[in-house]
Amino acid sequence: MSFLVKHRLSKIFQPLNMPAKSSKITSKSLKLMLDLGFIQNSVPGCFNFLPLGIKSLQKLTKIIDEEMSNIGGQKMLFPSLINTKLWNDSGRLEEAGPELFKLQDRHQKSYILSPTHEEVATEMLSTLSPLSYREFPLKFYQISTKFRDEIKPRFGLMRGREFIMKDMYTFDIDLNSAKKTYEEVCESYENIFKTIGMDFVKVLGNSGLMGGHLSHEYQFKSSIGEDNLLHCESCDYYVNAELCEDRSKCPQCGDSNKIKVHSGIEVGHTFLLGEKYSKLLNTKYISMNQESKVLQMGSYGLGISRMLAACLEVLSTDSDMRWPNSIAPYNIIILPAKEGSKEETLTKGVPEKVYSFLEERIPDLRDNILLDDRTGLTIGRRLLEAKRVGYPFIVVINKRTSEDSSLVELFHTKTKQTMYLTYEALLDYIKQNVH
Ligand SMILES: [Zn+2]
The missing domain is CATH 3.40.50.800 (Anticodon-binding domain)
Structure with missing residues (x-):
C-alpha cells in the first residue's frame, strides 16, 4: 500500500546558516529568518522571500483575506506606479519628501512607487459619474508591495524599504456611517490578531501624514519596538506617547499613579479620514434628495511582512523560532x-x-x-x-x-x-x- 506524501523537506529550498551577505543583524527575528532559510538579503531594506517564508506569509494572508471578506471587503489591486501629480494635488508630495521613491518613464512622465493608495482609491471614484447613496458603504482592500525610502532600514522585515501590506479604503455617505464602518474594521482587526493568536494592544494613535478625525494603532509589546506607549493601569487606557505633552498623568482619567511606559511594534493602523482626500479630489455621491455630496473616507493598514517578523520577535528565543500555530510554515x-x-x-x-x-x-x-x-x-x-x-x-x-x-x-x-x-x-x- 502506498501513501501520497505531498510535502517533503528534501524538495524545499532552505539554505541553512548561510553567512549574512552584508546587512547588520539588528533584530532576533532577522537573525533567525536568515539563519533558518526563510529570507535572504537583497538590496538594503529588501529581502528575497524563500519557500518557508512564503508559506508562513500565505497563511497570514489567508487569515486576513477571510476576515476582510467577513465585513464585506472587496479585494482589488492598484498599480505600484502612481502619477506624481496626484500626490502633488493632495499635498503629500512635499510632506512625504525624501521617503518617496520617484522615477520617470521614457516620456519623462514622473511617478512615485506607492507607499499607500488613498489618492488612487479616491480618484477612482471621482472619475466615475457620482454613484447613488444606495451603493455605500464601499470597502475596497488590496494586499500588495509598498515602498518607502527609509533613511536607515533596519530590523529586517520590520523596517524595510519594500514591504507587503494590506490596505483598505472605505467610503460612506456621512460621518456617522463612516464612524460605524471604522468601528467595524477595528473589530475585524481585533479578530485577526485573535485568530493569529497574538496579544496586542489598541492605542490611540497619531494621525501623522494622513490627517483626519481619529486614528488607532495596533501594537505588539516588544522591547525592540520603536513606539512608546503610555498605559494607564487605572483605567486601562493606551495612548501613543507622542500625543502626550504631559507623560505623568493619564489623559483619560487623570490618575498619575499608575502610568507605565511600554515599547511596541506597530502592526496595524486605522484612520477615520473624513473628507480630507475626497474633498480635495472632488469625490462625491448623489444623496436621497438628488444632491451631490462629498464622501467620507476611512483608511486602514496592516503590515503583513512586518507582522510576520513581529510575531517571531515576540515569541522566539535567541536560538529558536517560535510561531503562533496559525502561521507556522x-x-x-x-x-x-x-x-x-x-x-x-x-x-x-x-x-x-x-x-x-x-x-x-x-x-x-x-x-x-x-x-x-x-x-x-x-x-x-x-x-x-x-x-x-x-x-x-x-x-x-x-x-x-x-x-x-x-x-x-x-x-x-x-x-x-x-x-x-x-x-x-x-x-x-x-x-x-x-x-
Ligand atoms: Zn487612566
Whole structure:
C-alpha cells in the first residue's frame, strides 16, 4: 500500500546558516529568518522571500483575506506606479519628501512607487459619474508591495524599504456611517490578531501624514519596538506617547499613579479620514434628495511582512523560532529513522502512513504536514533543526516504533514535552492543541 506524501523537506529550498551577505543583524527575528532559510538579503531594506517564508506569509494572508471578506471587503489591486501629480494635488508630495521613491518613464512622465493608495482609491471614484447613496458603504482592500525610502532600514522585515501590506479604503455617505464602518474594521482587526493568536494592544494613535478625525494603532509589546506607549493601569487606557505633552498623568482619567511606559511594534493602523482626500479630489455621491455630496473616507493598514517578523520577535528565543500555530510554515513535521539503520527496516512505510492518517483525519492540516525525508542525516540532527524552526508538533519514528509499531514519539514544541502515543492518541492530542 502506498501513501501520497505531498510535502517533503528534501524538495524545499532552505539554505541553512548561510553567512549574512552584508546587512547588520539588528533584530532576533532577522537573525533567525536568515539563519533558518526563510529570507535572504537583497538590496538594503529588501529581502528575497524563500519557500518557508512564503508559506508562513500565505497563511497570514489567508487569515486576513477571510476576515476582510467577513465585513464585506472587496479585494482589488492598484498599480505600484502612481502619477506624481496626484500626490502633488493632495499635498503629500512635499510632506512625504525624501521617503518617496520617484522615477520617470521614457516620456519623462514622473511617478512615485506607492507607499499607500488613498489618492488612487479616491480618484477612482471621482472619475466615475457620482454613484447613488444606495451603493455605500464601499470597502475596497488590496494586499500588495509598498515602498518607502527609509533613511536607515533596519530590523529586517520590520523596517524595510519594500514591504507587503494590506490596505483598505472605505467610503460612506456621512460621518456617522463612516464612524460605524471604522468601528467595524477595528473589530475585524481585533479578530485577526485573535485568530493569529497574538496579544496586542489598541492605542490611540497619531494621525501623522494622513490627517483626519481619529486614528488607532495596533501594537505588539516588544522591547525592540520603536513606539512608546503610555498605559494607564487605572483605567486601562493606551495612548501613543507622542500625543502626550504631559507623560505623568493619564489623559483619560487623570490618575498619575499608575502610568507605565511600554515599547511596541506597530502592526496595524486605522484612520477615520473624513473628507480630507475626497474633498480635495472632488469625490462625491448623489444623496436621497438628488444632491451631490462629498464622501467620507476611512483608511486602514496592516503590515503583513512586518507582522510576520513581529510575531517571531515576540515569541522566539535567541536560538529558536517560535510561531503562533496559525502561521507556522507547517504544523507537523515527521522524522523517519536514519537511512540504513535497523529501525529504518523495521518501520518501513510507517512515516508515510502517519502522514496520510493525520491529513485524512484532520482536514485543517492539509498542506500543513511535512516529511523530513533527509534520512541521510541522523534523527538527532534533524530533531534539533526542527526544534529551531519551531514546528509546533514533531513526530519521530524511532526505536520505540520499531519495537511496537502502534506507538510514535511526539515532541510538543510549546510545552517541550516528549510523549509516546498511539495513532488515535496522537490525533486527539494534536486536535486539542493545534489552535
Ligand atoms: Zn487612566
